[in-house]
Amino acid sequence: MIIPMVLIASAAQTAPAALRPPEMPNIAPCLFDEPDLRVERKSGLPPEVLAGVVRAFVPTRIADAGEYFESTEVVSGKYPQARFLRAYFVRDTWFLWYERGGIALSRFSIAFIQMRDAETRTMVWAPAPGSLFVNNLCAGAKAYLLGARSAG
Numbered sequence: 001m002i003i004p005m006v007l008i009a010s011a012a013q014t015a016p017a018a019l020r021p022p023e024m025p026n027i028a029p030c031l032f033d034e035p036d037l038r039v040e041r042k043s044g045l046p047p048e049v050l051a052g053v054v055r056a057f058v059p060t061r062i063a064d065a066g067e068y069f070e071s072t073e074v075v076s077g078k079y080p081q082a083r084f085l086r087a088y089f090v091r092d093t094w095f096l097w098y099e100r101g102g103i104a105l106s107r108f109s110i111a112f113i114q115m116r117d118a119e120t121r122t123m124v125w126a127p128a129p130g131s132l133f134v135n136n137l138c139a140g141a142k143a144y145l146l147g148a149r150s151a152g
Contacts, residue, residue, distance in 0.1 A: 021068040025085065025099070025107070030138035032090050032145075041065050042084040049087075049094050052112055052125030057082060062098060071101035088141065094125065095141040109133045109140035 029038065039045055042064040045053065053062065061080035063069040069083040070076065085097040085107065094112040099105060111131035117124045130149030133140025140150075 019068045019079075021063075021066060021083075022071045022105075024066055027085060027097070027107075027137065030088060030141060032088070032142065034090060037089040039087040039089075042087075045087060045094070049112060049125045053084075053096060055124075056110075056112075056127050069099075069101060071099075071105055073101070073103045075101075085137075090141070090145060093128070093145070095144070097137045097141075107135055107137060109137040109144075111141070111144050 030036075042050065042053065042062065057080070060082060062082040062084055063080040065084050065086070067080075067083065069080045071083075075081060081102075082098050082100045085099060087097065088095045092113065096110050096112060097107065098110075099107045109132075111128040112125045113128040114123050115126050115128075116122070117126075128144075130151075131144050132150050133143065
């Protein structure tokens, strides 16, 4: 009688919580010192920027705001491992804010700029070197605009 109960409990632990997405964080809007455009959903990005974001998140993928993603260290590979939070367009740069699951859920700000693709020789939107900042998303974006660069 004990063995069947243990198997049932074990099976329940491995199933995602009915694919209920984790709560969206309540993040205050970033107030830049210059005009900006704020986008609240990945689908609101211009197609060429969205294509760059999709390329940057291969093979782990990025879910749209409010969608389910693997937010813990338990990874099945079936679902995205990151989730879009918000994006800003300032000057000639798109700042993508996202969260990534793992042992500790973390939030990131990364800049996307236009650069020449080495293979196709066409201009594409891609992550800017030295633009990945963790946790204080607004401060990271503003620091990048002021010339600060991250080590990673």
